[in-house]
Amino acid sequence: MSELKEELKAKIIEQLNLEDVSVAEIADDDPLFGDGLGLDSIDALELIVMLDKDYGIRLSDPKEGRKIFESVEVMASYIEEHRTK
Amino acid sequence: MKRVYINSMASISSQKTFENTEFLDTIIEYSEPVIFAHDPDYKQYIAPAAARRMAKGIKMGVVASKIAMDEAKIETVDAIITGTGMGCMIDSEKFVSAIIDNNEQYLTPTSFIQSTHNTVAGQIALGMECKAYNFTYVHSAISFESALLDAKMQLENDEAKNILVGGVEELGEHTTKVHKAINHIKPTSVSLSEMLKSNTQGAVFSEGANFFVVSNEKLQNCYAELIAVETFNTLQKEKVSETIESFLQQNNVQLADIDLVVLGNNGDVDFDGFYNQLSDAIFKNTQQVYYKHLVGENNTVSAFGVWLASKMLKTQTIPEIVKINDTNLSEIKTILCYNQYRGQNHSFVLLKKC
Numbered sequence: 001m002s003e004l005k006e007e008l009k010a011k012i013i014e015q016l017n018l019e020d021v022s023v024a025e026i027a028d029d030d031p032l033f034g035d036g037l038g039l040d041s042i043d044a045l046e047l048i049v050m051l052d053k054d055y056g057i058r059l060s061d062p063k064e065g066r067k068i069f070e071s072v073e074v075m076a077s078y079i080e081e082h083r084t085k
Numbered sequence: 086m087k088r089v090y091i092n093s094m095a096s097i098s099s100q101k102t103f104e105n106t107e108f109l110d111t112i113i114e115y116s117e118p119v120i121f122a123h124d125p126d127y128k129q130y131i132a133p134a135a136a137r138r139m140a141k142g143i144k145m146g147v148v149a150s151k152i153a154m155d156e157a158k159i160e161t162v163d164a165i166i167t168g169t170g171m172g173c174m175i176d177s178e179k180f181v182s183a184i185i186d187n188n189e190q191y192l193t194p195t196s197f198i199q200s201t202h203n204t205v206a207g208q209i210a211l212g213m214e215c216k217a218y219n220f221t222y223v224h225s226a227i228s229f230e231s232a233l234l235d236a237k238m239q240l241e242n243d244e245a246k247n248i249l250v251g252g253v254e255e256l257g258e259h260t261t262k263v264h265k266a267i268n269h270i271k272p273t274s275v276s277l278s279e280m281l282k283s284n285t286q287g288a289v290f291s292e293g294a295n296f297f298v299v300s301n302e303k304l305q306n307c308y309a310e311l312i313a314v315e316t317f318n319t320l321q322k323e324k325v326s327e328t329i330e331s332f333l334q335q336n337n338v339q340l341a342d343i344d345l346v347v348l349g350n351n352g353d354v355d356f357d358g359f360y361n362q363l364s365d366a367i368f369k370n371t372q373q374v375y376y377k378h379l380v381g382e383n384n385t386v387s388a389f390g391v392w393l394a395s396k397m398l399k400t401q402t403i404p405e406i407v408k409i410n411d412t413n414l415s416e417i418k419t420i421l422c423y424n425q426y427r428g429q430n431h432s433f434v435l436l437k438k439c
Contacts, residue, residue, distance in 0.1 A: 015193075017137040038134060045194045053191040 005076045012072075015050060016043050028073040036071075044069060056084030086241040087301035089311040090439055095152035096392045097122050097145045098293040098380040105156060108396055109404040112379065118271040119261055120291045120381045131212075138195055139208065140175035142255030145294035146205035147212060150249055154213070156306065157298035163245035164218035165206050166236050167253060168228030170384020172202030174257030182259075205253050205294075218245070226426035227316040228252060229295070229388040230434065234314040240301040251296030252385025264290060269427070271352070280352040280378040288351040291381025295388035297395075303439055308395035309420075312336055312435040320431045322359055326367050329423065332433050343371055344417050345397065347390045348409070349424035351377040356428050363423070364409065372417075373409035387424035391434055394420040398438045
């Protein structure tokens with residue numbers, strides 16, 4: 001699980017071009033949107049595609065993303081439970 | 086009709102041109118057939134949150150426009166007009182590659198959103214919260230001149246007071262490979278001083294952004310008065326001289342009134358003849374300058390020619406590195422810029438000292 005969290009942090013930084021952020025700076029429970037990393041709706045779409053492409057999880061309702069992308073901790077738990085690859 | 090003035094400008098090119106205090110004082114030597122822009126510190130101008138989705142062309146355009154706006158000391162403009170021949174190549178290539186690599190699935194929105202040709206003008210407008218006229222001309226090597234002509238007409242008719250106009254191109258890896266394959270890029274290295282004598286096909290490819298604030302009121306800092314802009318999609322080589330004479334006549338300028346001509350020679354053995362015929366005949370006794378040996382070739386590099394001409398008019402100096410000949414010119418009052426690319430899309434820009 002902790003390996004998955006580190007992997008997710010690295011992917012978030014790379015895919016969302018967070019040039020000034022390092023893996024060590026993202027805490028497992030940091031909010032990804034709003035006051036935390038400050039991600040926005042376009043980033044949410046990028047993360048939805050990442051879930052599908054890398055973990056085989058297709059979100060039928062994009063609104064589900066709100067809960068799933070709350071933090072790296074929540075994301076990792078969801079992926080562990082639902083991943084198909 | 087109102088007169089039109091270039092009141093401020095900014096250039097990001099392969100040379101150290103983004104500091105308006107310098108004028109080609111230090112020259113960066115290149116010998117590769119593809120040269121990249123000499124970058125300013127983009128972080129000084131663009132917030133990290135905004136910059137993270139911007140490819141290089143967008144950053145260059147946004148920063149060049151900010152430098153030009155700062156120099157003009159204005160907060161907003163009545164129109165933002167850009168020209169780009171190839172648009173946002175990096176994100177276009179990224180998006181198209183993703184379509185192929187992922188078998189038309191898993192397409193992400195960012196590169197698609199940022200890949201359109203009008204992204205630069207849009208991002209500039211977002212940055213300055215400008216909801217005015219926003220237009221991008223995509224017209225190969227006359228993209229910038231088309232934008233400049235639009236700005237000029239609006240200002241002459243007093244439909245706008247201040248307009249931000251510019252040209253921007255970025256190098257995309259795959260597109261560069263394609264241009265190499267079709268011999269539009271020089272096959273071998275060529276040094277800066279040898280470019281015109283290279284005797285090879287193709288040009289040295291480059292990227293950059295040149296922006297200007299043009300207004301119908303002259304500021305104290307004014308660089309030049311923009312007299313006329315004309316473009317031609319096709320123009321036969323043997324018709325160029327008479328077309329220039331006719332263009333000048335329409336603007337009440339005699340050939341002898343041209344103190345200096347800025348030529349777009351790029352060292353392509355197949356197409357430099359368009360310029361050489363002028364250097365050897367109608368402009369034989371005129372001061373001639375060139376610039377593509379310093380900043381390479383791209384679809385809006387002619388905007389650098391206008392930047393160079395404006396800078397020479399204001400400072401009344403001609404950097405040695407751009408001189409083709411030397412006529413010991415005492416005063417520069419009128420400049421003609423002539424550009425074409427591969428025998429097509431010709432442009433004339435006539436400028437006067439203000």
